[in-house]
Amino acid sequence: MDIPVFILAGLLVHCVFLVSIFDIYFSSPLVHGMTPQQTSLPPPAKRLVLFVADGLRADSLYELDSNGTARASVLENNGSWGISHTRVPTESRPGHVALIAGFYEDVSAVAKGWKENPVEFDSVFNESKYTWSWGSPDILPMFAKGATGDHVYTFCYAAESEDFGAEDAAKLDMWVFDHVKSFFNSSRNNQTLFSALNEEKVVLFLHLLGIDTNGHAHRPNSREYQENIKQVDEGVKEIASLIDNFYGNDGKTAFILTSDHGMTDWGSHGAGHPSETLTPLIVWGAGVNYPQKVTTQFFEDNFLKEWKLENLKRLDVNQADIAPLMASLIGVPFPLNSVGTLPLEYLNTSALFKAESMFTNAVQILEQFKVKMSQKKETTLSILFTPFNELQQYIQSLKVSLCKTLINLALEGLSYYHTYDRLFLGLSIAVSFVGWTTYVILVIIKAHTNLTKTVPTNKKKSTVLFYGFASAGMIITFFLLIQTCPWTYYIYCLLPVPVWYAVVFSFFYRSALTVGLLVFAGWPVITQLWIQAKVLYCFGQHVALSTYVVGSTHNSLKIKQGLPVMNQIISWMTLVFSPALLLLSPTFLFERLFSILLSLMSTYLLLSTGYEALFPLALFGLMFVWINMEQEALQHYGLSLKPKVTLAVFNFTCTMDITQFRQLHLDDVRRSFFFVFFIVTAFFGTGNIASINSFDPASVYCFLTVFSPFMMGGLLLLKVAIPFVLVSCAFEAVQVTTQLSSKRYITCCISALHFFFLVKDYGSWLDIGTSISHYVLVMSLTIFMMVMNGLAQLLTTRRLGLPRRNKHHSM
Structure with missing residues (x-):
């Protein structure tokens, strides 16, 4: 083996070590092939309006302003409220995916694309009859591209408008509000559009980026950020009134105001600080509970007294729970890959509707579990397959009232099968790690010390050694082949064979270490400069x-x-x-x-x-x-x-x-x-x-x-x-x-x-x-x-x- 081959081999081994974590730890959790699940009972709402104020912190919306009044005017009289707990990364794309599709994107998906979808996924928009959306070109297209058919429409401003140095980023939100107004006004003269707007299962999505942009440019405690929140609040009230009037106040519109993530005091987001992970959630309209008065309630964060909201019941959710809430309100199938749990306390419906919706939620998650289990069972030898017994035992004694437990067990089962091969692959990489490290240490010891002596060549021993490792490689290959494993598994599992062969071989044959002597031998001769000249020093x-x-x-x-x-x-x-x-x-x-x-x-x-x-x-x-x-x-x-x-x-x-x-x-x-x-x-x-x-x-x-x-x-x-x-x-x-x-x-x-x-x-x-x-x-x-x-x-x-x-x- 000459020097370039040795160096190339070392680089390849380290590249395998490097990329292995993304296959072992960060593979996509999504599965496909599930049957859509929806509640058979009539939904309480015909349409849903989703306002997402990008970068809006929970405390910035709920705390009292300088005049001692609440910034969220719809809070006290219209609907239920709480905090939506986001997961990380607290960035725009994963936040919106969690809100609208109901699952948390893995790190690898976030790294692969900002606007494009690395993996196809279902969403509330896709399950709707029609969806119209207004806002940023960084967010809206991903949900339109992931939708089947032609029923998700987007209206985006130019990407150049997202300027942190602009005079006032609130103009982005004003653009959205103005275009929504023009849209409804023009629909009165467009019979096709007017008819579509009056269908059931309609979603209107307003993505409001101004607050996030002002937060980055001026910080969340700035006058610009606070003024932008007031403008958004006024715009939300105006749009809600416009839509109610358009539909003749039929009481069939549900409204949701929330945020994809918060923001630190220094104007950034992406990690797990409470200022980033605590976002507001206000829900009102058709099928939603009115504000619930309480005498006492306790939360560890002690925000209630600061916000003067001790007497209004606070209903916290996980961010992915909002997707099943939206699906339940308008009666569309729950997004196929959603892992959210329907927050029943937000619903103002019959007990039967709540029970049916909860059961539908449980079956929808159970469908993912079944597909995941089936996929893993097909690629694992029957004698080596270990089922997730807790869920299997629970299904036999299932009662509708225990759907939440079923959902939790199904989610545990999804995680169990998603990480099923992690230990096996991790051990393979670990064996390669130890082998390569041993080989490098051996090379250094024999190349630069006098601790070893030359060992005579033994052709018979060399032949036995070669065929022994070759046989091990063939056995591993056959084992992976009969389990129809992905091609990357072959690399991770077979890598220890040549690495340890090199280790064992180098113990017995000094000549094999010649390459080590050459690799560490010398420093390349640095040539003289091709020209000598005076320089400006500036x-x-x-x-x-x-x-x-x-x-x-x-x-x-x-x-x-x-x-x-x-x-x-x-x-x-x-x-x-x-x-x-x-x-x-x-x-x-x-x-x-x-x-x-x-x-x-x-x-x-x-x-x-x-x-x-x-x-x-x-x-x-x-x-x-x-x-x-x-x-x-x-x-x-x-x-x-x-x-x-x-x-x-x-x-x-x-x-x-x-x-x-x-x-x-x-x-x-x-x-x-x-x-x-x-x-x-x-x-x-x-x-x-x-x-x-x-x-x-x-x-x-x-x-x-x-x-x-x-x-x-x-x-x-x-x-x-x-x-x-x-x-x-x-x-x-x-x-x-x-x-x-x-x-x-x-x-x-x-x-x-x-x-x-x-x-x-x-x-x-x-x-x-x-x-x-x-x-x-x-x-x-x-x-x-x-x-x-x-x-x-x-x-x-x-x-x-x-x-x-x-x-x-x-x-």
Whole structure:
């Protein structure tokens, strides 16, 4: 096996380890093939109006305003109220999917698309006779694309309207209200539309994004956010009155006002803070209970006294429970993949209707359980299949009054079969982990120590070893084949075979370790620069300009004049040209490292909102100390093969003889751990990429203010990467000044196996994201170190030259 093959094999193994968690922990929970379930009794409402105030916190709506009056005017006299508890990630797409489809999207689905549907799913809109919706182009299309037939209609404003730097984002909500009014007015002159509006099972959906946009731009405690809530409240009252009048006050319209998620005090969302997960829910109209007076009620959050709502019964729900509530009110089948439980206390109907609806809810969830069980039973050997006995036993003694217990058991059964193969696959990956780590440790020991001796070649033993592992592979393949397992299972289960074969083989055959000796052998010879020239040194001016742009931009946004075009141009030009400009600086160690710092600092400044801009400066100051400390340690232990190098005159482009690289020393282990420590420090220094709400959305305002999730996310990733690049360049300096090849630095990440079993697919988005990021960070070190090593070499050794003009002397 030559060097490229060995490196490729290592990369492939680590890629399998890396992606395995998404197959094991984050596969889609959705199943298909269920029979739709609906209540046979007449529903209380003919139509439903859903208002979703994007980004509206529960406390912001329920608390009294400065005049001591409630902001939600429909609360006290019209209907029931409570708090809708969202799950994480508290983002717009998963929040709306939970509200309208009744299930919580898994992390992988959220990552695959913002507007598109990674997996087909059913929704209340799809089950309706007609649905008309108004609002954001980021939300409405996903429910229209997931619907069968042509009965879900969308009316969206332009994506450019979602501008965080706009004068007043409340105009987005005014656009929705105005277009709904025009829609009903025009329907009187359109007989086809008028007839459709008078059908049963009709849904009207108003997505109101202004509050969320104002919250991002000005924070939830701002005057803009609070005023927007008042405007929405007035608009909801006006639209409700308009619709009641349109239908002649027939009492057949149900109204729901809620939110997809809340928002932190600093204007972000995505994690599990109560300000993000507690959203308002107010339901009124046909089939809904009137406000219920109570003398006492208790909730741990103690909000009731603060909101002056102690005497109105509070009815809390999970966000996914709203979908079966909507389906029950208008008599459509419950969404097929809904995991919500119908909140009966909101209904003002007969006891029979409640019982029928609850039973329908239970059967609908039980249908999912049956399909999930059937799928798992078909792909598992009968002797290995273990049924979920608790539910089977309960069904035999089922009574209608116990439907809630049935629903809970069915949901437990769904989770049981969804995670049925997790232990099996996890153990396969764990065995591969241990095998690969053992192999790498063995390579290092035999390549760089004198603890082992050459073992004679034994062809007979080699043949037995090969056929033994080959037989094991065939048995595993046959086992997976008869169970019709997915193709990814073959990779996870067969990977331990070649890995452990390499481990066992390397114990007996020294020649097999030649590749290890070659991989760690030497440092590539760095060639001289292709041209020598003088350079302009203008990084200080770039940093000053970036500082001015940040201040100017935020002042402009503060007075609601938007993002200045010139500032935007300067920001993008700085982002593009700064990396190229640093290549014009000299390649002497301190000069080049200082140029890298100033160049990347100019971009980092544009992505900063305050004192965090000092983090790269402080981090790189620590890197300079580290470089000097390692050089002194090398001289102290007498490991240097050359006279003491003065770092001030050290040139990254000096040609180095790979035969001069020394053997490993105990200090080199410390250097590796220092490097990993600084990498983690750089990665999480100013924010945790696992949780989007650890970053201020204002970070990207110098580049764009119009909502663009992938562009904004890319800029935030760049912000995270800049300190990472600084540490990598410093480590490059440590490597070349201590005369140690980078290819001898292989970190045996035993901790990766530990993090593999700590990966979570439940809890807050922060918990889930942190568990993933820990595993990905550790697993990515081997892969990412190669990439960053190449980037660091490029940034430290390459230099662009300006063309020289040849001088011509006259004769």
